[in-house]
Amino acid sequence: MITKKLIDKIEGEACVYFDIKDRVVDFATIAFPNFRGIQEILKGKNALDALVITPRVCGICGHAHLMATVRAIEDAYKNGGYEIVLNQKIQKIREFTLIMETIQNHLKWIYLTIMPELAQLNKSTKILTPLKSAFGSSIAARAIATFAGQWPHSSYMLPGGITCDPTNIDALKAKSYVDELTSFFEKESLGIGIEEFLAFESCKDFKNMDSDISFIEEELIKAGMNKKGFSHDRFIVLGNHSYTNPSKINQTRIYCADAMCVEDIDSYSPNEKTYAKNAVYSGSYYEAGSLARQMSLNVPIVKNMHRRYKDSAYSRVMARIFELAYLLKESNSILDDIDISEASFNAPQHINAITATGIGVVEAPRGPLVHKVSLEKGVIKEYKIITPTQFNIGSSTKSDPTPAQKSMIGVSKEDALFIFRTFDVCSVCTTH
Amino acid sequence: MHSKQDKKPTLIWFQGLTCNGNTHSFFNLHNLENLLNKFEILYHPSLESTKNIDEITACIFTCDIFIFEGTYDPLMKRNDVLVSEILNYYAKDANYIIAAGTCASFGGMFKASAPERNSGLIFNEADHEGPIIKYKHKVINISGCPIHPEWLGYTLNMVLSKKELEVDKLHRPIELFSNLSHHGCTRNEYFEWKVDSDNFGEKEGCLYYKQGCRAPMTHASCNKILWNEVSSKTRVGTPCFGCTEADFPRQSLYSTKTNMSIPQDMPIGVPKRSYLTLAGIAKTFSIKRLEGKLIDYKKTH
Ligand code: SF4
Numbered sequence: 001m002i003t004k005k006l007i008d009k010i011e012g013e014a015c016v017y018f019d020i021k022d023r024v025v026d027f028a029t030i031a032f033p034n035f036r037g038i039q040e041i042l043k044g045k046n047a048l049d050a051l052v053i054t055p056r057v058c059g060i061c062g063h064a065h066l067m068a069t070v071r072a073i074e075d076a077y078k079n080g081g082y083e084i085v086l087n088q089k090i091q092k093i094r095e096f097t098l099i100m101e102t103i104q105n106h107l108k109w110i111y112l113t114i115m116p117e118l119a120q121l122n123k124s125t126k127i128l129t130p131l132k133s134a135f136g137s138s139i140a141a142r143a144i145a146t147f148a149g150q151w152p153h154s155s156y157m158l159p160g161g162i163t164c165d166p167t168n169i170d171a172l173k174a175k176s177y178v179d180e181l182t183s184f185f186e187k188e189s190l191g192i193g194i195e196e197f198l199a200f201e202s203c204k205d206f207k208n209m210d211s212d213i214s215f216i217e218e219e220l221i222k223a224g225m226n227k228k229g230f231s232h233d234r235f236i237v238l239g240n241h242s243y244t245n246p247s248k249i250n251q252t253r254i255y256c257a258d259a260m261c262v263e264d265i266d267s268y269s270p271n272e273k274t275y276a277k278n279a280v281y282s283g284s285y286y287e288a289g290s291l292a293r294q295m296s297l298n299v300p301i302v303k304n305m306h307r308r309y310k311d312s313a314y315s316r317v318m319a320r321i322f323e324l325a326y327l328l329k330e331s332n333s334i335l336d337d338i339d340i341s342e343a344s345f346n347a348p349q350h351i352n353a354i355t356a357t358g359i360g361v362v363e364a365p366r367g368p369l370v371h372k373v374s375l376e377k378g379v380i381k382e383y384k385i386i387t388p389t390q391f392n393i394g395s396s397t398k399s400d401p402t403p404a405q406k407s408m409i410g411v412s413k414e415d416a417l418f419i420f421r422t423f424d425v426c427s428v429c430t431t432h
Numbered sequence: 433m434h435s436k437q438d439k440k441p442t443l444i445w446f447q448g449l450t451c452n453g454n455t456h457s458f459f460n461l462h463n464l465e466n467l468l469n470k471f472e473i474l475y476h477p478s479l480e481s482t483k484n485i486d487e488i489t490a491c492i493f494t495c496d497i498f499i500f501e502g503t504y505d506p507l508m509k510r511n512d513v514l515v516s517e518i519l520n521y522y523a524k525d526a527n528y529i530i531a532a533g534t535c536a537s538f539g540g541m542f543k544a545s546a547p548e549r550n551s552g553l554i555f556n557e558a559d560h561e562g563p564i565i566k567y568k569h570k571v572i573n574i575s576g577c578p579i580h581p582e583w584l585g586y587t588l589n590m591v592l593s594k595k596e597l598e599v600d601k602l603h604r605p606i607e608l609f610s611n612l613s614h615h616g617c618t619r620n621e622y623f624e625w626k627v628d629s630d631n632f633g634e635k636e637g638c639l640y641y642k643q644g645c646r647a648p649m650t651h652a653s654c655n656k657i658l659w660n661e662v663s664s665k666t667r668v669g670t671p672c673f674g675c676t677e678a679d680f681p682r683q684s685l686y687s688t689k690t691n692m693s694i695p696q697d698m699p700i701g702v703p704k705r706s707y708l709t710l711a712g713i714a715k716t717f718s719i720k721r722l723e724g725k726l727i728d729y730k731k732t733h
Contacts, residue, residue, distance in 0.1 A: 006511050008477050008485050011452055013510075034508065036449055037545045048686045052673055056541045059453030059578065108459070112478055130480055131468070134459040141460045142660045149668035150659035151460070152453045153578050156670050158632055158686070163669035165635045167727065173662075341729050344669075345633025428451050 002271060005417065009113060011060055012427030014393070016420060017271045018413055025416045028408050030395040031274035038432040042383040047073050047351050047375050050383065051155045054371070057385065058429045060108070062152050063101040063144065064364035065385075067094060068371040070157040073351075076358030076375050077159055082349045089342035090161045092334050095242055096174070097144045098362070099331045101151070103181070104137035105365035106290070106324040109424050110189070114317060115212070118219045121418050126215060136184050143177035143331075146170050161345030168340055175335045182328050189213050190325070197325050201300045203308060203318070213321055220314045228411050229313025229419040231403040235292035236281050236391065238262070238370070239363030243330045245296040248281060252306065254296060257281070259361040259370055264386050267395040275431040278394025278402055279386050287311060287403040288367025288391040289424070290320035299326070313407070316422045351378035364388055366424050387429040393420075441496040441592070444488065444522060445476040445532075448515055449542040449550070450502030452477075453578035454533040460660055461581035470592055471497070489513040494525035497591060501579075503535040503542035503550045504563050516563050519553070523564045528591050529553065529571045532584060537573035537602070538678040555602065558678040573603040577675035582657050583608050602678060604651070609676070612700060614647035616655030617666045623648075626714040627722045632669055632686075635726045639671045640695060644687045646674035648699030 007014045015031045038057055042050055054069045055062030074084045111133030119126055141151040147164050148154035156163045164170075182194055190197050191211025200206070206217045220226065235249040238259045248257040264277040278285070286292075291311065294302040301322060305315045360371040367388030374382040394402035401409070404423050408416035445455070455478055461467065468479075474495055475481045475488045483493075489511040500519065508515045523529055531553045534540035538552040554562040554571050564571065574583050587605060590597045598606045614623070622628070622638035629637030639645035647655070650672055654664045665672055673685050689696040698707050 006485060013477075013485075034449060035545070036451075036542050041541075041544045046684050046686075049681075049683060052681065052685050053541070056451050056453065056577065059451045059456040062451070062453065108478075116480065128480075131465040134464050138460040138462065138464075138660070142662045145660035145662040147668065149663050149665040149670050150654075152456050153675075154665075154670070155673070155685075156665075156668055161633050163632045165633050165669060343633065345631055347631050 004271065007417070007420065007425070009116075010421060010425040010427060011058070011429070012431070014425055014427045015272055016417075018416065020413060024410050024412060025408050027398045028405055028416065029269050029271060030393055030404065031269045031272040032276040032427045032431045033272070033274075034427075035275035035431050039383050039385060042380050045380050047076070047354070047373065047378050047380055048158070050373070050380060051158065054385070055153050055155060057432045058426060059152050060105050061101060061364045061366070061369075061426065061429065063098055063148070063154065064362050064369050065371070066155060066157055067098055068360040068362040068369045069373075070159060071360030071362065072358045072371040072373040073159045073360070073375075074358065075360060076354055076356040076373055077348055079358055080354040080356035080375075082353070084160055084346075084348050086161065087342045089338055089340065090344065092338050093147050093162055093164075093166070094157055096331055096334045097148050097154075098241070099243070099327050099334070100140040100144045102365040103324055103327055103331070104140040105424075106320055107133045107136045107140070110212075110216070110321060110324075113421050113424070114216060117418050117421055118216060118223065121223055121414060122219050124219060132188055136181060136188070139177050139181040139184065143174045143181070146174045146177070158345065159351070160348040161343070163345070165344045166340055171335060171338050171340060175332065178328065178332050178335065182332070185325070185328060194325050194328060198329060202304045203301070205301070206318075216321070217318060220317060223415070223418070225317070225418070226309040226312050226314035228415055229316065229407045229422060231287050231311050231407045232285060233311045234284065234286045235295050236286035236288050236368060237292050237296045237363065238361050238368035240361065241363055242334065243297075243327060244293050244363050247296045248286065249292065249295050252295070252303070259359060259368065262368070262370055262386060264390060268397050269395045274395060276390060276394065278396055279390035285394065285396070285400070285402045286391060288388045289316070290323040291316050292367065293363060294319045294323055294326070313419045313422045320424075354378050366426055366429075367391055385432050387426065387432065389423070389426045389430040392423045393425055393430070440470060440472040442474050443471040443497045443499065444474050444495040445499045445501065446488070446518065446522070447477055448500060448502030448504050448508060448536065449545060450535060451541075454501045457578035458532070458581050458584050461585045462661065463585075467585060467588060485511055489518060491518060491521040495522055496526060497528045497530065497588075498522045498526040499530045499532050500536045500553060501532045503539055503545070504553060505546060505550050506563065507549070519563055523567045523570070526570065529564065529567060530584070530587060531571060531573045533579045534575045534577040534675055534680050537575040537604075538680070540577055541681055555678060558602070568603070571603055572597060572599060572605065574608070575602070575604060575676040576652065577680060580654065580657065580659065583653075600651070608653055609651040611651070611653040611656055612648055613650045613652040613654040613664075613666070613672050613676070614699070615653070617647060617664070619666060622722060624714070625717070625719060625722055626711050627719075629669070634669065636722075639666060639669070640688065642688050643671045644685055645671040646682075646697075647672035649697050650674040650677055652676040
């Protein structure tokens with residue numbers, strides 16, 4: 001019998017239709033309601049207006065959309081014969097604010113989604129402190145606002161640079177927010193110093209902590225999540241950043257990857273109309289996100305995790321937590337060598353001169369975000385957005401399941417509902 | 433001692449067509465936890481709530497404060513129930529209805545998803561119409577794309593302290609929306625002397641003349657109550673896009689529409705003639721300090 005479950009407490013909402021046989025999930029399909037038609041809204045607009053419109057695809061990762069848009073337009077400039085060269089300062093500041101957005105996303109997911117759901121699954125009596133994450137995230141948002149004016153929904157990146165012209169006062173202020181956030185994470189979440197945490201090489205090392213994070217780790221084991229939630233053991237990373245290595249990974253073998261091989265195809269949702277399409281890489285489903293990124297970088301503890309527990313729900317959650325710490329450190333070093341005397345903006349050719357197509361690829365918190373734009377004299381003819389959740393949480397047939405579908409097969413419905421959330425579902429992005 | 437009056441007001445946060453940006457913006461509020469503790473949260477899409485979505489969409493109890501985020505789409509359903517039904521049900525008994533953000537206030541960004549039918553709660557852009565127009569006296573619009581965390585914090589605190597919250601014609605609290613977002617911008621002196629920014633990415637110059645800044649035509653206190661307590665769009669050289677107004681989103685957002693190189697739209701209440709006179713005079717002066725760099729880094733290389 002098919003049972004429907006409406007899932008909230010994610011970004012937006014999703015409907016999962018479970019086919020339960022012998023008390024375990026035999027198969028599940030997924031539908032995303034509530035279409036907003038951003039791609040249509042963009043048509044006929046001045047290309048630069050996309051920098052204001054696309055961040056509004058998503059309230060939690062709008063900055064990633066901004067960056068994907070600016071990269072897509074800059075690529076169109078290049079293809080139109082006017083290559084834009086960005087200096088180090090511009091690249092670093094953009095990168096910094098993007099990382100901060102990912103950090104706030106991961107923090108909220110840990111405290112607003114993973115901890116409560118895990119506690120409920122295991123009937124734990126631990127007193128939860130979900131709003132802690134809002135406080136931590138607000139520090140990351142301040143760091144973004146220092147350069148970007150505000151978060152969410154900043155539009156401070158433009159083809160050719162950024163709108164702000166910071167002084168060292170701003171750069172140092174941003175750095176002090178990173179310090180504050182790092183201390184917060186050490187004290188409130190890790191219970192140990194971040195350097196010590198980043199030096200972990202084995203899952204056994206998690207036992208040396210007594211904190212929210214070790215609580216999550218223990219509860220994951222208790223729930224058997226190291227033996228459940230397996231997907232295809234294939235990963236994809238496409239965005240080029242200082243902290244990624246664009247690649248496709250089969251088990252542990254790493255190959256080059258190219259965003260041009262990404263396509264979106266119709267999904268299979270027999271029980272309800274869905275507004276999401278599935279994203280495939282060279283025709284196959286791949287898992288995207290923190291676990292994929294950390295695997296692509298050969299991070300020792302994540303390799304250890306994968307050797308022990310493969311692409312289980314455990315690995316998905318713990319790799320993400322590890323990435324949060326990793327990115328905190330990365331953001332600090334990015335700020336260290338910003339030369340504020342470099343230009344913030346080098347005015348490119350007027351946008352009206354551009355008739356070309358472009359692609360912008362970014363690692364958003366949940367994985368690759370692809371924007372494709374086609375411009376005619378600076379006006380948008382076509383705009384296409386493919387989001388990470390389309391990679392992870394598509395809905396396909398039983399013979400060729402998507403990562404999320406595969407991960408739920410063979411477990412109880414309760415487990416499946418938790419495993420579903422380990423992908424950090426963003427329905428708003430997906431139903432753009 | 434707990435008397436009946438100690439009972440916390442109940443709150444429901446419900447969503448129409450949205451990006452969740454108002455939720456995430458509000459989460460940045462300093463002291464969020466203390467404020468939220470003063471309410472009983474019956475439902476919030478991301479926070480722990482005392483009721484679940486099935487109970488909420490069943491429409492069986494009431495709430496004191498109903499917050500709506502997102503554009504209203506008459507065809508939209510949540511959990512198979514029409515949002516319009518849910519909205520009308522809770523609006524009837526709520527003491528306050530808060531439209532969180534420009535989408536809920538006027539239609540905003542996602543009005544464009546289905547322009548012929550989507551709207552805000554009691555306004556369709558600036559036209560006074562919407563699904564709960566009969567409860568308009570209870571509706572407070574806090575426009576902004578997204579909502580400013582402190583504006584919502586202020587409004588909830590006003591409600592808690594039972595102070596009268598006066599609103600403007602568009603139902604926005606006058607204490608938040610009487611200022612223009614131009615007020616308090618670090619570029620004000622450049623505006624006065626009509627010195628424009630040559631380009632983006634500069635500390636100097638005003639963005640009203642070329643870069644599309646709508647702040648002199650926009651009611652908002654973004655440069656008075658800073659974003660994330662840190663900054664604002666115009667302070668970091670991004671033009672104001674007028675996101676608190678009923679006509680948001682406009683088009684060609686990074687450039688100023690001009691007539692004979694004079695901005696087409698005048699600051700609110702300023703007659704074009706007065707503006708032209710003043711601008712004409714200001715432009716005859718050449719003020720070195722305002723034309724040069726604000727900070728002159730001594731380049732060693
Ligand atoms: S940039 Fe905008 S807000 Fe700032 S002074 Fe000029 S018009 Fe006013």
